[in-house]
Amino acid sequence: MFTGVLILSSCAAIPRNSTVQKIEAESDQGESQPFRFDAQGPTEGADARRIVEGFVEAGRSVLEDYALSREFMTPELAADWRGNTRTLIYEAMNVLTGADSNRYTVQLEISGEVDAMGVYTQEPEHSTRAVDVELTKVDDQWRISKAPDGIMLESSSFSKIFAPQTIYFYDASYQYLVPDVRWFTSGAGTTTSMVEALLAGPAPYLQNAVVSAFSPASTLVRSAVPVRDGTATVDLSAESISEASDHAKQLMQQQLDKTLTPLSSVSVVRILQDETEVTLGAPAANFVPALVNPSTPDTLIAISNESLVYVKGRSIIPVGGVPDISAFHPRNPAMSAVGNRYAFLNGKRTQLMTISESGSVSVAAEGGALIRPSIDVAGWTWTADNAAEHPLLVVPEDVAGQGEARPISVSWLEDTKVSSLAISRDGSRALIVAEEQNESKVYVAGIVRDADGVPRGLTDDPMEIFPDVPVSTAVWDSDRSIIVAELSATEQVAAEQITFEHGSERLGLLLGMSGITSGVGDRRPVYAETSEELYTRVGNSWHALDDYAKDVSYPG
Incomplete structure (x- = not known):
């Protein structure tokens, strides 16, 4: 069963005269002071x-x-x-x-x-x-x-x-730290809860899609991670760390640092093994700190006059070094976050075209109803063919060396129509909008890859997100937030930003919004488009650019 997909019977019959007392809002207590309320035990003779x-x-x-x-x-x-x-x-x-x-x-x-x-x-x-x-x-x-x-x-x-707290796991390459938002009671035990959850492994929707520096046998010597004078002490059992290399210990330290130091009470994390300080050793010359929420390049890709163009700030610039693609009537382009590779659909959505670093154009996949592609950090191009039994398709960067497009079987996408697909900047998660029985649902699922980094599937237990607005498309806004909307060429469209901590914000209405895109990282404006104008979001208003391009998309 899907995480977050348990649907129970309507509660229309539940009486609304509940005796439950609501607690009035109070100021944030912080992780060192748990919430308290005047409590009473059972009274004498209570029924x-x-x-x-x-x-x-x-x-x-x-x-x-x-x-x-x-x-x-x-x-x-x-x-x-x-x-x-x-x-x-x-x-x-x-x-x-x-x-x-x-x-x-x-x-x-x-x-x-x-x-x-x-x-x-x-x-x-x-x-x-x-x-x-x-x-x-x-x-x-x-x-x-x-x-x-x-x-x-x-x-x-x-x-x-x-309160929501974020623990971190690695992508398969150890280049990125992938957030896993959890909820714990506020108080002195927060650090203990976070470390125990980290050692227990990722949430169901990330299992087999991310990795940990800690082995499954890792445990705390005792159920406590004390914090004194800003230092959190993590005392691990011998089975947790005795056989670990210096490099593995450094990865452990990094994972704990990124998990615990966002807490206001923690500035330093010490690792012990059975009460003895662990020596990490000198970092290897090739040790590169893993990235958290890495920024998407601020140059977008779009279509203008049936050619690829860049959108940067308020400027539109032709893409150089690529051949004339106007014969394909291109639409829905994508661009790699690293390097200069591109993908787009032909006008009928029956062909996925890719453009290599050298500028050569090739037909990467064919189908009956393809959707906008997304290129992950490992070089794989993703799309969906809603005319196929298994709609998800992935295309390797090097077709000659790695083979042609291949379908990915996902049981929970059977009998659905995939209207939107976007791969996270860390390459570990897929954001999907799928329609089933005229109802659109939003999922985030981990990407399962083999030892060579080849995508083999999605996790079986995706996280479902429940927007307050109708949805036909979804894009990443950060490593733990998204923007969703139901696009329409004729109606007012209200997009919604949703965080994995369950916060949400409505974006300003835009008449005829036919596309929307957002980039991960600081100062990455949200762009929206209609059939005649391209807009950027300023505050909660939309401001039109002087020039126009369509099918605008951030890299990825």
């Missing part, structure tokens, strides 16, 4: 329903391993129950009486779920979840005797108790 409601409310207290929640349980359940294994985030809640007087169901309208490793699974609007509990009397007081592990939090409470 069974009130015990259940109190148990739900007590989930807002994470102190002492959810000690308050355990007060509502029998001693046996309190000893076994684990609060940090699952957090259900709800918008509405109601407690329903079960078939027996000691059984209740907590009916929730949920917006998401966080697992023990901080992986957030967003749910479609109006999804529901039922949590069954049983009660018994202890010393003539009702107590919960059976309940699943985990807590339930109203969404406004969740945003005060949990």
